Amino acid sequence: MALAVTSLLGSVGAARAEPSMAAVHWYGGSCFQANTSIPVGERGWNVESVLGTTDGTWINKSLTGARNAAGAGLRNIIRIDYRNYKAVPVSSAEYAGWANEFWSVANQFKNEGLATVFIVGNEPNIEGCTTASEYASAFNYLYSHAGRPAGITLLAAGPATYSPNPAGRNADGSCAWGAGNFLDWLGTMSNGLGAADGFALHTYGGSYEGCPSEPSQACSRNGWPFDAGFQSYKQQIGRITKAGLNTRPIYITEINTDVQPGQYPDPRDAYPADWINKAYQDVRNYNAANANRIKALAWFVDRVDGWDSFALRNIPAACQDMKEEFSNLANRPGTVVVSGNNAQAMAGSTSVAKFLMPGQISQLTLSMNNTGSTRWTAASLYRMGAVSGNTTTWSSFPQCGGYSNSSTDARIYVCGDVAPGGTYGFQVRARMPTTGTSAMVAGRMVQDGVAFFGDTQSRTIKLGSAFCGSACTQCILNERTDLLPFYQANGWDTSCGNRDNIVNNYCTGVDPSSCNALKAGACASFCNACRCSGGKHADGTTVDANATFCGYRVCGMDKKEYECTSAGWSAVAGLTCK
Template sequence: MRKLQWLSTGASALALGISAMLAAGPSTAANSLVGVHDFSGDTSMVDPAAPHGERGWAVELVHATDACRGDVSGLAAMAQAAKNQGMQVIFRVDYKSANGRQVAVPVNSAEYNQWRSDFFQCTSKLASITNLFIVGNEPNLDYDQQPITAGQYAAAFNHLWAAKPAGVQLLATFNSPFTDPAWMGTMAGALTGSDGFAIHTGGIRGSCTDPRQPCRAIPSWWFDSAFRYYRDVISAIPAAKRKPVYITEFNTYTGGTDPVPQQNYQADWANKAYEEIRNYNATRGTLPEVRALCWFTDRVRTGFPGFALRNIPQALTDIKEEFRNPANRGSTPPTCSTSTLPIPSDRWRLQIWNNRQFSGAPVDVRHEAVGANGFSYNWGNGAASNCTGPDNYAIRFERVANFATSGNYTFTATADDGVRVWVDNVPVIDQWRDQAPSTFTAVHWVAAGNHTIRMDYYENGGGATAALNWTGGGGASNNATVVRSASSVPATMAPNETRQVSVRVTNTGTSTWTAANNYRLGSTSNNTVTWSGWSCGGYNVSPSNARAYLCSNLSIAPGASHTFTFNITAPASGAANFGVRMVRDGVEWFGTTESWSIATGSTNPYPSCPCNRADNYCQHGPSTPGCPMTSPGGYCDPNGNGGYEDGDWTRGYYEYQQYCR
């Protein structure tokens, strides 16, 4: 087994200092990064030589806020045991438990006041243990019947925030690998305020077994598909809303029928994960930094025996080793990174100077703003970096960007104060002066291919804003026709029912559609159904912000057609409307818009199938009468061969176990 290198170098001291300075709660200056979800009470876990209160983290649960109307001594017992061991505690407080699952927050505003009253009873009764509380669990996943949208979660969180008692810290949450980090960005951007964020991360995905390395095992995802997924989630938080991050669950599992940690854990994997987090923190000049990394789960929980450290001796050994690793704790003041970083092609390099003249060496260098296009920052009256003051600094943004077609592109920059933009060292925008937030545009012809984009920016005083994006490409045009007659959309659905749809689209423009260039089918503003089950990837931030991706191996030439096939779920109440249009994300919407009005009833149209959820039908054979999603060519058997290997049997089976038994 690999022996850990104890703290002995400047780099280790740097990581140590950043994690220490950013820890929260009482006596947090040097609290360890290391933690566990569901503390088992093991008195040998933490380092007894570390100061009490600085030995790590424990995450404990309140499954329903109404439980705090009564005696909380039972649910507080394990948390108190962790505190007695010198750990700091984070409580996750769920709204309620429904059908065996936790519901994060209410989505009906009529329930807000009672929920808020119950929530703050929890914080009051548990105040002797901690002041740090996560608002709910996994809101971006299915709960009971449908996901909570980013807007619904933010609205509920803001209701709590407005009445937060003094001293209580509330963490907003995005707790699931691997769903599109765009949900996090939308939610965080809508928050009135927060004290930080609680997230989850993976996992060993296929050949991606080293948590220190990026993983793109699923080509249709622009975000990481293993442990370093946490970086993309953090990057999605708008700059103006940045706060500390607590990773309250991590392990080697990645979902579905993949092996659980008891089956796939590799020696030193957790040690490498902590090394990765320390390295990440050491390169961050501004919040958010990661303050905690907690294994799920320590105690043997019902339903999760293959995740428990008690059942995985090697993982338990490695986690205990990290509790005793001085590199995970310390009290050195934060130092910004001045490492030499390359100019990336999937995000931006920021070089920050502590003056407006770009004089001398930058005091902070980092990679940020993941995506295919520009960025948008609003620091208010604050600083862009811990290593500058709030005024009198400069930033150079650089990246290599791919332009799919030759043509005229419109570059738009917004700044307070000065801004200059270049494309391959050719000046495009030059507005180098003190000014209130102002927007400038310039049209510039760009040949197809990769080009280096650079924006220089300075802040003199007052507010600080910097943004850049581009659209266009006149060498080829985008157009599309949604072929209604060749599409398949149900005329009727039951509330909360999930059905498969297919949408046929013909390329009537002069450009070629590819996944790499972000050509997708998008939902329109009148869409009220939830999208899921994409064969080549997609996302559903909200009904009006959903996408179905092209497969990475497809190229839809002018004149050709493509059929997008995925699932839709009817709302629990109200009209069901399915609206679609083609989009090139980051560039433009184009082509015809089609909308289907779907009649909704109150009963299950397929009574011989249990539960009114089409994806549960996968428990049946491919030709079960009354279960259209299992017929040959259906959701669970798309190629009609009588086998499940090409469908989504796994999800159907597990949802059947949770909802129907």
């Protein structure tokens, strides 16, 4: 069998097109329909689970499942847990033995030509109550281990959704929950990684848990501060922000309309019509705006193996939907080449502020290099388009115009032609949110009526807050993140109402020279005597007069741009805003 599978797939590491993102967890075969126009090995994905690096029963079961899936023309993803219900070791003393065991198991799949993509553990925030830093430390060790086989793709495991954030384990082994939730765990974990080849995420939720029957719609329930349905995948991806990791591939290795057998009507008893098809369409839409970043979308599960009420073969309508998606050519990322269109984000010539105040309008430049073979022209509808993750409002367009319907439906028009090899800086006056601690500007090239293409150009902007000190104070605290912990440790009240006093003490007594350097440098635009009262942002939010400064521009409720001056608020001639 091993030889037969190898001959079907070719040698591991051979160049192949990307597979369809259609996928199942635990392939069983009855709900799979091959599109024979798709080559063997590119027809989709199967996910297998090894519940312990020393568990021979699970290793053999997963090898059998992987062989069957490969024989059907699917590619395999293999999840390898350290022990049953323990994602990774939390003690560094166990790392070396674990790494040797992990690679021994991985090599059994790799050497048969069955798999090169492996997930390190499962839902670590609940399996072993693994903290974000514990998981990152273990993953980093394994990723850089000398015994790692060549050609291996190693995926970091995402959290169990809708769960708390573990701070460790109690004496009885139960989880000791800390502040935050699973999204906070993911953000901290991904920031702690030195490198990763991608991420394996889970996203669940159906209408009988209080979510809309349409997976593309947001779900709010239980007062949770996060999306409680299928759309969680976008919030999870949004927490992977570390440079170098924020464009890595995403494999969604578990989806379903339920998260807990028996707690709600199980999928077998209450599957919403066409739910799988609608979920795939939502992800295809996401991929169209995000460089086909999601590589797999796997229903949990296919074969009957302990999750009978979730198994596709026991849900005829879901089984049929899954057959359709395996046969759907639209699920093949990267197989449609759009007339030579390509673009590379240019970091050096991109200009985006690092810190701004709530509602502030700032002119940004997003630079893209034409790395394709087609000329970008206005007549052919080449534009910079806002994409998922952008939280700024593209307010006005100083070059050749544009439009803004929402934070993810906006365009900046190109002026003139951009030949292959040329670079163009797209300028936009972007308005920051009036709430939150950060904003993201994110755009990607698009030929409207055809497709998005090339890199996503994205930058994170730290935001100040209303009624939390002057803009000068907040800029200095943004630059000197050590100040508030220092003053708190020395008994100071560090709440918003006392932050001007803290910065005044720092600037007049503790370190005047460092403070003056900030006031003359990074914070120069915020540190002046102007204050403007009586203003309101476009959304009706009151402008905090103490946080205003000369040059502070906002969008008023009449959709005109206003600037704070020494004489008060002044409408900027000729500038309307969104």
